[in-house]
Amino acid sequence: MDVLPDRAARAEFPVGERQLIMKKLIINHDRLKEARDAFARFHFPVVGGVADSGSISLVMGDSRTGKTFGAKSYLGGFPQRPGERGMIYPALLVEMPASGGYRAILENLADAMSIAHTLRMNNSVLTNNILRGLEFHEVELLIFDEVQDVCDIKNPRLASDFKRLMRKILNLEKASIVCIGLPETYGLLSSDKQLVGRGGLQYAFLHPYSWDSDEERKSFRLLCDQFDEGMPFLNKSSLGATATAERLHWVSQGIIGLLKNFLFIAGSLAINDGSIHVDTTHLAQAYDWIKPPQTSFNPFRDDWSKKPDTVVTTAPLTTHDPFAKRKRSAHAQ
Incomplete structure (x- = not known):
């Protein structure tokens, strides 16, 4: 976690600064380390060796499990620098566009290397410029984020074009690719034998914290306590206490990412109340504001023994097994 002023000083900051502290709070949790370690393993398979090239790998997990943040954290160790011929970009993160098709992918990739492009430039020319740019700028690691958006089976032409582009990049034997995506991304990529043949499609899976073992419970309690430590209040809120952490895990x-969002809402309520810490009333109100419609149980107000078996959600939950068929959870409505 970034170094912050002491607790008493933070509690006296203007409310806007306290709000930003909560919004920007960074925790060095073990899932972040898992993500950084995965990118490091795909980038440098041999510790102290040279960067790999021509291989494709995958970092996957449910939404908000820290995949993109882990990539940005890892890339912080490889800033761009001037070279003899121009700028060197050792590693790049390129977000897949939500719309715009294949052209938008090419433009995002070109923009990441500051390669000029115009509407008059056709896709073939732009692709060639990108391939030359990857070599010219000495890119070793290319990370594509939100890959499931452009490999969707509902748009087979876009998926085919994107996979073809990745094969062209890998064929240069200059850079490796890491794709970031939801759990279904594994199936979307593994079905392409030509891609799998370029490195075997190693993967890392970032799981949410579980409450099913002592080790996972301790890890999640530590995470809650780290958030508590960084909050801008005079007193800590005992977020890492077993009873509170269990409820925070359930929520x-x-x-x-969901935990951080929830604590931001509760913390904002506490600041508005002039409270010296986040208390149960703030947690209860925060849950009232995010719980799905027609849901009555509130873990911070109601008898915990009467909680539903699972959190009621309005969206289907994805499986944590990359090889399993996706199933709609029985409790999803």
């Missing part, structure tokens, strides 16, 4: 489903 967030063990997903780091």
Whole structure:
């Protein structure tokens, strides 16, 4: 976690600064380490060796489990630098466009290397410029984020074009590719034998925290306590206490991003109240504001023994097994 002023000083900051502290709070949790270690393994298979090339790998997991943040954290160790011929980009993160088709993919990739392009430039010319740019700028690691959006079986032409582009990049034997995506991304890529043949499609799977073992419970409690430590209040809120952490786990489903969002809402309520810490009333109100419609149980207000078996959700939950068929959870409505 970034170094922050002491707790008493943070509690006296203007409310806007306290709000930003909660919004930007970064926790060095073990899932972040898992993500960084995965990118490092795909980038440098031999510790102290040279960067790999011509291989494709995958970092996958449910939404908000820290995949993209882990990539950005890892890339922080490989900043761009001037070279003899121009700027060197050792590693690049390129987000897949939500719309715009194949052309938008090419433009996002070109923009990442500051390669100029115009509407008059056709896709073939732009692709060749990108391939030359990857060599010119000495790119070793190319990370594509939200890959499931462009490999969707509902758009087979776009998926085919994107996979062909990746094969062209890998064929240069200059850079390796890491794809970031939801669990279904594995199936979308593994069905292409030509891609799998370029490195075997190693993968890392970032799981939400579980409450099913002592080790996972301790890890999640530590995570809650780390958030508590960084909050801008005079007193800590005992977020890492077993009873509170268990309820926070139930609400967030063990997903780091959801936990952070929830604590931001509760923390904002506490600041508005002039409270010296986040208390149960703030947690209860925060859950009232995010719980699905027609849901009555509130874990911070109601008898915990009467909780539903699972969090009621309005969206289907994805499996944590990359090889299993996706199933709609029985409790999803």
